[in-house]
Amino acid sequence: MLEVDQLTMSFGGFKAVCDCSFKVQEGTITGLVGPNGAGKTTLFNLVAGAFQPTAGKIRFLGKDVTKLSSDQLFHRGLVRTFQIPHEFHRLTVLENLMMVPPKQAGENLWANWFQPNAVARQEKALREKAWQTLEFLEMTHVASQLAGALSGGQKKLLELGRTMMTDAKLVLLDEPAAGVNRTLLRKLEEKIQILNQQRGYTFILIEHDMEMIEKLCQPVICMAEGTVLIEGDFQKVRQDPRVLEAYLGEVVTHGEA
Amino acid sequence: MELLGYLNYAVYMAIFIGIYAILALALNIQWGFTGLFNAGVAGFFAVGAYTSAILTSAAAEGRLGGYELPVIVGWLASMLAAGAIAWPIGKICLRFRSDYLAIATIGIAEIIRLVIKSEGWLTGGARGISKIPRPFSDFEYLYTQLSYLALVMIALFLVYYMIERQLKAPWGRMMRAIRDNEAAANAMGKNIEARRLQAFVFGSAIMGLGGAMLAHYYRSITPEAIDPMIATFLVWIMLILGGSGNNKGAILGVVVVWIIWSMSEFVTDSLPAEYAIKAKYLRIFIIGLLLQLVLRFRPEGILPETAKSSTSTSDQQTSNNNKGEAEPSPAQSA
Numbered sequence: 209m210l211e212v213d214q215l216t217m218s219f220g221g222f223k224a225v226c227d228c229s230f231k232v233q234e235g236t237i238t239g240l241v242g243p244n245g246a247g248k249t250t251l252f253n254l255v256a257g258a259f260q261p262t263a264g265k266i267r268f269l270g271k272d273v274t275k276l277s278s279d280q281l282f283h284r285g286l287v288r289t290f291q292i293p294h295e296f297h298r299l300t301v302l303e304n305l306m307m308v309p310p311k312q313a314g315e316n317l318w319a320n321w322f323q324p325n326a327v328a329r330q331e332k333a334l335r336e337k338a339w340q341t342l343e344f345l346e347m348t349h350v351a352s353q354l355a356g357a358l359s360g361g362q363k364k365l366l367e368l369g370r371t372m373m374t375d376a377k378l379v380l381l382d383e384p385a386a387g388v389n390r391t392l393l394r395k396l397e398e399k400i401q402i403l404n405q406q407r408g409y410t411f412i413l414i415e416h417d418m419e420m421i422e423k424l425c426q427p428v429i430c431m432a433e434g435t436v437l438i439e440g441d442f443q444k445v446r447q448d449p450r451v452l453e454a455y456l457g458e459v460v461t462h463g464e465a
Numbered sequence: 466m467e468l469l470g471y472l473n474y475a476v477y478m479a480i481f482i483g484i485y486a487i488l489a490l491a492l493n494i495q496w497g498f499t500g501l502f503n504a505g506v507a508g509f510f511a512v513g514a515y516t517s518a519i520l521t522s523a524a525a526e527g528r529l530g531g532y533e534l535p536v537i538v539g540w541l542a543s544m545l546a547a548g549a550i551a552w553p554i555g556k557i558c559l560r561f562r563s564d565y566l567a568i569a570t571i572g573i574a575e576i577i578r579l580v581i582k583s584e585g586w587l588t589g590g591a592r593g594i595s596k597i598p599r600p601f602s603d604f605e606y607l608y609t610q611l612s613y614l615a616l617v618m619i620a621l622f623l624v625y626y627m628i629e630r631q632l633k634a635p636w637g638r639m640m641r642a643i644r645d646n647e648a649a650a651n652a653m654g655k656n657i658e659a660r661r662l663q664a665f666v667f668g669s670a671i672m673g674l675g676g677a678m679l680a681h682y683y684r685s686i687t688p689e690a691i692d693p694m695i696a697t698f699l700v701w702i703m704l705i706l707g708g709s710g711n712n713k714g715a716i717l718g719v720v721v722v723w724i725i726w727s728m729s730e731f732v733t734d735s736l737p738a739e740y741a742i743k744a745k746y747l748r749i750f751i752i753g754l755l756l757q758l759v760l761r762f763r764p765e766g767i768l769p770e771t772a773k774s775s776t777s778t779s780d781q782q783t784s785n786n787n788k789g790e791a792e793p794s795p796a797q798s799a
Contacts, residue, residue, distance in 0.1 A: 256652060258648060258651070258652070277651070278648075278651040278652045278654075279651050279652075279653075279654045279655055279656050279657070282652065282653060282654030283654055287652070287653075288652050290648070290649065290652075294646045294648055294649035294652075295645075295646070295649070296641065296642040296645040296646055296649065296650070297645050297646070298641060298644075298645050298710070298770060299638065299641055299642060299645060303638050303642075304642075306635075306638065307635070307638050307639055307642045307650075307653065307655075308653050308654075310654045312635045312639075313635075314634045314635030314636060315635050315636050315639050316636070317631065317636060317663065317667070320630060320631060320634040320636060321630075327634060327635070330635075331635065370653065374653075374654075
């Protein structure tokens with residue numbers, strides 16, 4: 209479904225992503241792990257079209273999408289969340305969700321005047337969908353609050369909620385668990401599994417919570433210094449000496465001590 | 466007669482307030498709702514003023530004109546022309562971040578002013594265009610004024626209604642989202658460049674209308690009227706002071722600033738001649754000081770974007786009963 213081929217991204221002289229290649233199969237939840245600064249988020253930005261790569265190719269659903277922008281990729285079914293929450297801070301929580309779905313008639317200047325009924329119908333459907341999303345996220349009590357006033361964890365949930373407002377094919381989740389309380393985290397894992405199994409979403413998940421990675425992700429890709437170190441199932445990746453050295457090193461020290 | 470004089474003055478003030486309110490609402494589309502720092506209001510204002518003037522005035526030697534079209538045609542054309550000029554400008558300049566956009570638009574407004582000043586065949590050069598028809602000008606003075614005031618108020622109401630309706634629609638939601646976080650809006654499939662261009666053209670067209678209405682009120686337009694202080698920065702001060710992002714705030718800002726601005730003229734005019742000239746600069750100083758105070762103590766303006774933003778901690782009671790509403794009513798707490 210997604211093929212990343214020898215992708216390189218340099219910022220000045222620094223190569224954040226360097227000659228990175230991997231494939232993501234449709235229907236999987238792929239985990240992306242690695243130490244801080246390994247280039248995971250930069251890779252997301254490249255795949256999602258926020259940055260243009262210095263070299264390399266990205267193919268999505270069999271088509272070359274290397275040069276497409278974020279909004280074009282969104283319309284092809286690729287949605288992402290941000291590591292640092294990017295909420296629309298002066299919109300209410302409900303509005304944050306309602307703005308997401310594509311092809312809203314009301315986004316056309318003329319439709320508001322000449323097809324007010326169609327716009328109103330669509331808005332009603334959107335509002336219901338947004339409300340259902342909030343119910344799932346257990347955030348209905350803040351629906352009318354400005355998103356800027358939410359707590360850090362709630363903002364992360366809102367990020368996830370936005371991906372649920374559209375019929376995505378591939379969802380890139382950048383540390384969805386960071387700052388979310390444990391009970392909600394279990395629900396979040398459940399929802400990701402439901403979206404994956406019942407609605408056929410494919411996920412790529414950046415996460416430092418190894419419990420979550422173990423539970424959800426198959427396969428797991430470990431990155432270090434801008435490139436793929438190893439790819440495989442969780443147990444294999446966890447026991448690889450290079451991964452231990454580059455990322456999970458402290459586990460070994462802990463075990464030996 | 467005293468009373469009549471006051472009445473005339475009140476109507477005169479109200480006309481200016483109406484025209485400036487149109488300009489402030491136009492700027493609010495660009496800055497308040499889309500985050501575009503357009504510091505070239507005067508340029509689009511001028512394009513509108515001259516377009517309508519050329520189309521409606523009688524023939525004059527040495528310049529284009531003599532079409533003597535109805536005023537309403539001139540006004541519509543002024544919107545079209547200002548919008549049409551804004552399109553290529555926006556296409557090029559909107560890629561800049563806000564402060565660079567401000568510099569670029571100041572420059573463009575200046576270019577427009579210089580073109581108008583030097584292209585005499587089109588605009589009458591430094592002499593400008595005079596004898597621009599004013600509707601109802603064959604009435605008695607007070608009634609002419611009152612009729613024009615009515616026209617301005619109708620235009621203001623239409624502009625206000627049009628903008629409010631767009632802003633409450635998904636279009637407005639999308640524009641505010643783009644303003645709040647461009648990267649996220651882009652990731653949610655919104656075409657940032659095209660949408661910003663749309664807002665830029667929309668706002669500029671309405672600035673053109675404001676220019677045209679002022680030109681018809683003065684009955685003449687000269688390059689002097691395209692002063693950035695009067696036509697750009699005064700509008701900015703009104704918007705920021707009143708509350709950008711809130712159309713009612715924008716209009717309130719116009720009323721407050723215009724009253725201070727013209728009252729200070731009274732004061733300076735009554736001074737002896739040798740102080741009067743110096744005092745003129747004091748007026749600009751007072752307005753600047755006012756802006757500083759507002760930015761220091763109330764940066765969101767007199768009427769902020771939504772009452773919610775200032776009372777967001779006390780929302781528990783409203784949260785359960787607004788399932789059917791996207792926009793909770795901000796009225797109770799205000």
